[in-house]
Amino acid sequence: MKARILIGTIAAAGLALGVGQMTATAVPGDGGTSDSQAGPDVTVGAIPDVSKYGAATINGVSIMAYAFGSTSCNIGTQQLGWYANTANHPVIPQNAYRIKNGRIEQIGMSWMKYGFCALQQSLCGTCAPAGSGCPSLLGIGCSDPYTSGLNGTQGDLGPRSKVNASTGVFPADTAAETSTWPSIPSGQSVIGRRVQINANDLNPAQNAGAVYLAECQYVHPQDAANNNDNNNASYRLFTVGGLTSGAYTLTLAGSTFQQKPAIYHWGTVVPSVAYSVVDMADGRFIVGYNVTPNTDGTYHYEYAIYNMNSDSSGGSFSVPIPAGVTVTNATFKDIAYHSGEPYNGTDWAISNSGGQLVWQCTQTFAQNANANALRFGTLYNFAFDANSPGVTGNTALGVFKTGASVAVRGLVPATPCRSGDLDCNGIINGADLGSLLANWGPCPGGTPGCPGDLNNNGIVDGADVGTMLSNWG
DSSP: OOOOOOSOOOOOTTSOOOTTSEEEEOSOOOTTOOSOOSSOOEEEEEOOOEEEEEEEEETTEEEEEEEEOEEEEEOSSSOEEOOTTSSSSOEEEEEEEEEETTEEEEEEEEEEEEOOOOOOBOTTSSOBOSSSSSOSEEOBTOEEEEOHHHHTOGGGEEOGGGOBTTTTBOOOOOHHHHTTSOOOOTTOTTTTTSEEEEGGGTOGGGOTTOEEEEEEEOBOHHHHHTTOOSSOEEEEEEEEEEEETTEEEEEEEEEEETTOOGGGHHHHHSTTOEEEEEEETTEEEEEEEEEEEOTTSOEEEEEEEEESSOSSOEEEEEEEOOTTOOEEEEEEEOOOOOTTOOOOOOOOEEEEETTEEEEEOSSOTTTOTTSOOBOTTEEEEEEEEESSOEEEEEEEEEETTTOOEEEEEEEEEOOOOOTTOTTOSSOOSHHHHHHHHHTOEEOGGGOTTOTTOTTOSSEESHHHHHHHHHTOO
């Protein structure tokens, strides 16, 4: 992947930033579209089907296995290499997500399907075939279907840890190379290497109202070299049915959302979600964020960070916390690698000091190259509650391999105002009293914390006037 120049916000003073390392846009992302379609440009045109393989019990937890089909499209201006058992073909990871209670979480991931040849079909439009049958090139405008059965064939699934998604480079899958891949662990012959999902994350009785998403992505060295790798992921919704043959039945729904990773559907389900796009020198992150009021007058902050194709990976995330703001319930969630991938799964450490709430990978790249960094094709969650509403400001995303960091626009806790300063202009006067009186009586719906409810008891009354007058001026 070539470095991009975007209009954005570079890290503010005090953040360690490698010159030329990264940029960040402070506006909603482009949905994953390419910077250019010049040269070969592979996308996911469709996710046509899903296969179910059963389940296995791992450490007392039922883990279910699936695979999603993927139909590729070459929307570029050159043919794309599809040579089996070489380093010039696509590799295809699959992911699963759930949107529930206002949060998007990654709940499943597979190893990577290694491509072997390309049919010359026309899902994308007019196809200029690269040859007859199933040649070793995908023609301009042509599509190639891989069924879920192919994408779930364990012998053709290689570890993500072998791939640099930024450059698209990986070792040729020769017999000598595949012999070095981790063997499927004992007791996991059904679920090994496939999309693995915790049964509790699918159980309809535990997930009422949840929205589920399947995502496929193509990684290819020619595509990345031509700077066309920001449109390589697409997603499609699925529903969860009954439990048969040891696993819940998944049914794909609707059409495929092309050239967009699944994180963008969070904003479709929760319209108040906003996004910032971060382009490192070697890949793209998408940061989604949302702030919602709690019933006790505090606010809930949700951040989801998706690493689309950065090999440098994420190593930390921080949010500024002004003096006087109380933070509670800070949480972190990642997705478990499996089937022998070498990555450590230790949760990031959480600290709140010096005016910064920080989530940090527990080891640096120098200490452990296989520490639990936010790697490509994965989404991590960061959340907390605070007694202050959100305002636009800078969070910071740290880079695992370099130790640099970049400022990312988002919502951060506001500096608290004095009790009674309803317009937060630094003075309590008649304008504030007028606002209080305009909201006199019970708060709408009985919810504490409405404007003027200074003691958060669900009603604006004389006690609140007394508090305001004691702070007058």
